[in-house]
Amino acid sequence: MVGIVIEQFRYDYIDKYWDMLGEGGIKKLINEGTFCKNASYDFFLTQSAPAHATLATGTSPRHHGIVADNWFMPLRDEIVYCTADNSVKPVGGSYQAGQHSPSRLLPSTFADELKLATSGRAKIFGIGFKEHTSILSAGHSADAAYWYDKSSGTWMSSTYYIDSIPGWLNDFHSLQLADTYLDTEWNTLLDADQYSSSFPDTSEYESGLNGRSVFPYNIKKMSTDAFMGVINRKRDYSLLEKIPASDSYTTDFAIRLIDEEKLGEDEITDFINVTFSATDNIGHSFGPGSVEMADAVIRLDRNLEHLIDYINNKLGKKECAYVSYLGTWYCRNTRYFAGKKNTRRIFQA
DSSP states (O other), rough: OEEEEEOOOOOOHHHHHHGGGOOHHHEEESSSSEEESSSOOSSSOHHHHHHHHHHHSOOOOOHHHHSEEEETTTTTTEEEEBBBBSSSSSEESSSSTTTTTTTTOOOHHHHHHHHTTTTTTTEEEEEESHHHHHHHHHHHOOSHHHHHHEETTTEEEETTTTOOOOOOHHHHHHHHHHHHHHEEEEEEEEEEGGGGSSSSOOTTTTBBTTHHHHSSSHHHHHHHHHHHHHHHHHOOGGGGGSTHHHHHHHHHHHHHHHTTTTTSSSOOOEEEEEEEEEHHHHHHHHTTTSSSHHHHHHHHHHHHHHHHHHHHHHHOGGGGGGEEEEEOOOGGGTTTOOSOOOOOEEEEE
């Protein structure tokens, strides 16, 4: 089973960009699967972590305990982050980014129940650029949850799940794909006239990337010393999460993990949850009607097609199930996108 969560993906994007999508990504999931057009949950907190926990557990924040991304603990007189855990240590990556676990998630997740039902034989993994997206989706008993380290451009975990980075992941990091994706220019994938349904390319309301809000974006220059004018400054790997290439990097990692961990290759059902976050970060920087968002959706669709084709070709189409969630629950620019078409949408194949 493959769980796919797309952050800040408004439901109306499906209709808006339908003619710009390929046949093997979002269209394939809709046309060949069950498309639930009015699935909803009974809470409306527009933050990320509560929604991921609800998708994973099937219950609301007051029951699963993840009531916000951050919340105040009166007895400690401090604000805590939803997955922060000082009792664990980082595995790979930087120290500050590695002290995370699902300790504050109260009930079991779907993945936990699958692990229990198979007497521990099911392989469970969660991956996502943000630590809470991978951890809350994977649950308590996962084999591992991996997230992106902004300091090194690599994937990491914590000692809650594993004691050391597996050898295949070190080999994957040796490819230096983060640097490859940052050594590029971000321009529109299609001709400019095909983005006519979007607002003009730049606007005073767009915060943009490093102050720039019009195509093209010289990502290589923005992420290196030459742009910042600082001598001996390390590369800014955090920039990767703000561009569509982060979804490509996530797809590359998901495919490598599926292959190396041999998911789906025996009679036991395995589960991997993959969260795509580029649309979320781009939405905050440029807005939902921007050309940048349109380009991110189109590129995401290509990545979904690549991922689905790989899995189906490797394991056989009849051996795979995909459950995909369109995440508009915390689209801050359009947080009250409700009415008859609710903000919680699920389409399944």
